[in-house]
Amino acid sequence: MKAYYASTALLIGTMTLASAQTPGPDSLTRSLDDTLQLNEVIVRGYATNRRLLETPASIGLLGRRDLNQRFGIPTLVPALNTLPGVRADERSPGSYRLAIRGSAIRSPFGVRNVKTYWNEIPLTDAGGNTPLNALDVRALGRLEVIKGPSGSLYGAGTGGTLLFSGLSVPSGKTSVELSGLAGSYGLYGNGVSVQTGRENSALSVSYNHLQSDGYRDHSALVRDNFSLTSSFAVSPKRTISVLGLYSDLHYETPGGLNENQYRANPRASRPATATLPGSAQQQAGIYQKFGLLGVAQEYRWTDRIQNTTVLYGSTTDFANPFITNYEKRADLGLGGRTITQFRLPDGPIPTTFTVGGEFLRNFTVDRNFGNRQGVPDTIQTDEELTARQLTLFAQAEMKLPAQFRLTAGLSRNNVSYGFTRFPVQATNAIPAQLLTRTFDPVWLPRVALLRTFCQRLSAFVSISTGYSAPSSQEVRPSAGGFNTTLDPERGASYEVGLRGSTRDGRLRVDLALYQLGLRQTIVRRSNAAGAEFFVNAGRTDQRGLEGQFSYDLFQPGLAATTHSFVTLGRLWTSLTLTDYSFRDYQQGNADLSNNRIPGVAPVTVVAGFDFESRPGLYAHLTYQYLNPFPLNDAGTVQSDPTRLLQATLGYRRIWAQRWTADLYVSGDNLLNQVYSLGYDINAVGNRYYNASPARNALAGLRLGLKW
Known part of the structure; x- marks a missing residue:
């Protein structure tokens, strides 16, 4: 992709929208959970709490419809993949991997190099890991995805930031919903949710x-998830909130296949070899029990000064037979995490100041044993790891004259690790020794x-810096040992963006052009046994160039005030073009400079139609x-193109303003393609392939009562 074509696209978009911006009344306000409504939806990213149109950053939005209605399967993966610049993998059910602008090149599994928050409480631990598979999409009401480095307010990370919100609770109402679903390959699920709102709680x-x-x-999976969110107005100035989350997850890991095995039988698990x-x-599989409890206080000293402070504790019980x-x-x-905002709206330059800090600490006890057909036997290593992160921002x-708005932020980041390996044998044992790695602030x-x-039209430019220290799973990888030589990633991102809609609100456009240069990029290797380092x-x-476009077949808001049969008819598409390549990259005797970075598709197109x-x-x-992309650093193996068609058809009925029934059917991979939703990059033995399900379907029912 050439910068010339990207710049041309931005220019054409600007001219098209500007020509449509004649003075006139705004269209009627639409639902705030509408993903593509630029003029009304309020975003939390960078603590602005402003309309998306007035936010100088690339932010993707997923509302209730996107998370819980568009796709029948209750996982985050398909919804995330509708956003440009975002790619979620699921190598097998429950095994998530997330890339925001290519940030997953260092993640063989799990979610790294991305910061995640739920109602301001950090879900990403001090070691840089996020238990995204511990969340259940049915308990979520909204998600904001900040794309690119956001360290000025959210700390270390060069990928991006996820901001989750729970289900909304209407004031003065109580609602109960029961749900159930069943589908192909033994899929089964059920759930219950209760929301109640009072004047002060x-x-x-x-x-x-x-x-x-x-x-x-x-490749079986079983997951139970419990979540609780509550808030109480203790006084007119103070609100206390509580967040509780518990997840019990087990999934089997079938392992990667080489191409011959994948073509012969994509349903097979990794077979045995001579060794x-x-x-x-x-x-082989994952057993993960994750619990988190957090408390937040929002205190408003005056209309212009307020503080939000959160404290949390978490625990993880993890086992991985490999x-x-x-x-x-x-x-x-x-x-x-604590954030204080000072608003000065009456000065010559109206300004909002945000100051705060975040501290994370994790203590991990990690032991490796031999694996005797799923049963641990002789202990091999006994280790402890302490991770700390401190961010001040x-x-x-x-608000400047001539409709300009300037945002300037700065943070200071400290990351450190302490590692101890204890002897596991009685004779010739090496005494325990504390090893530390403290990265320069x-x-x-x-x-x-x-x-x-x-x-209805705005444009922005931004310059941001990124910093990502190695995660705890990278300084202490499955290959063993404590890596004291791995350096953090550093980089700078330059971005220009355009957002707007036509006068009637039917056509909406969101474009972003960026360049991110990274130094000391962290990449994955694996040894002969498949363990990574x-x-x-x-x-x-x-x-990259990212574009999000939508067109309503009917004028927004008009159907809601008439007796029209159709209330929503929308065509939309997300486009991602990337040109990611190595520079100054030597691997042994091979010079891989100018090779494409593996795992990132040059072209991704997601298109859809929504009808209500x-x-x-x-x-x-x-x-x-997705068009083919390299699967290894040398670029000698390419992925297959991905062509995936999904559909959901449903009927929702409301009786007496109280009862709701929602019956739906959903189909996945309707073209019955043999494809992989998650490749193993740089896999030893060329075991790159993890087949995703063939054509499959499910049916579900939601029953609700509100009073």
Whole structure:
């Protein structure tokens, strides 16, 4: 992709929208959970609490419809993949991997290099890992995705930031919803949620269960999830909130296949070799129990000064029988975050100041054993790891003349690790020794300038810096040992964006062009047994163009005030173009400079159609296309193109303003393609392939009562 074409696209978009911006009344306000409504929806990103149109950053939004209605399967993966610049993988049910602008090149599994919060409480631990698979989408009401480095307010990370919100609770109402679903490959799920709101309090509780036999051999999943959110107005100035989350998850890991095995039988699990047993024989899988409890206080000293402070504790009980060993890990985390805002609206330059800090600490006990067909035997290693992160930040947002808005932020980041390995044998044992790795503190600035041209068009430019220290799973990888030589990633991102809609609000456009240059990029390697380790790969250049477009077949708001049969008819598409390549990258005797970075598709297109009617009939159609991309650093192996068609058809009926019934059916991979939703990058033995389910379907029912 050439910058010339990207710049041309931005210019054409600007001219098209500007020509449509004649003075006139705004269209009627629409639902705030509408993903593409630019003029009304309020975003929390960078603590602005402003309309998306007035926010100088690339932010993707997923509302209730996107998370819980468009796709029948209750996982985050398909909804996340509708956003440009975001790619979620699921190598087998429950095994998530998330990339925001290519940030997953260092993640063989799990979610790293991304910061995540739920109602301001950090979900990402001090070691840089996020238990995204502990969340159940049915307990979520909204998600904001900040794309690109956001360290000026959210600390270390070069990928992006996720901001989750729970289900909304209407004041003065109580509602109960029961749900159930069943589908192909033994899929079954049920759930119950209760929300109640009073004048000074709100409570939301949900329990959800999901299980599946899996498409592949040895790929079953069972997950139980409980979540609680509540808030209490203790006084006119003080509000206390509580968040509780518990997840009990087990999924089997079938392992990667080489191309011949994948073509012959994509449903097979990794077979045994002459030297190693297979995944099923070793009962490879993940057992994860995760709990989190957090308390937040919002205190408003005056109309212009307020503070939000959160404290939390978390615990993880983790076990991973693998091909070559059996890992058992126990983790305790604690931390807090405080933000104070000062609003000065009456000065010559109206300004909002935001200052605060975040502290995270995790203590991990990690032991490896031999794996005897799913049973741990002789202990191999006994280790402890302590991770700490401290971030201090400040930001100023200024409203300038001529409809300009300037945002400037700065943070200071400290990351450190302490590692101890204890002897596991009685003779010739090496005494325990504490090893430490403290990374030099770094300052991360961000500057962004936004200009609104009218009520429906804005453009912004931003410069932000990124810093990502190695995660705890990278300094202490499954290959063993404590890596004291791995350096943090550093980089700078340059971005220009355009948002707008036509006068009638039917056509909406969101475009972003960026360039991210990383130094000391962290990439994954694996040894002959398949255990991973990590190295710095020199410099990478990451350029991209992201576009999100939608067109309503009917004028927004008009159908809601008439007796029209159709209340929503929308065509939409998300486009991602990338040009990611290595610079100054030497691997042994091979010079891999200028090679494409593996795992990132040069072209991704997601398109869809959403339909809703006044009688309650609704339908969603989604098509995804990814063109081939390299699967290893050398670029010698390419992925297959991905062509995925998904559809949901449902009927929702409301009786007496109290009772609600929602019956739906959903189909996935309707073209019956053999494809992989998650490849293993740089896999030893060329085991790159993890087959995703063939054509499959499910049906579900939601019953609700409100009073």
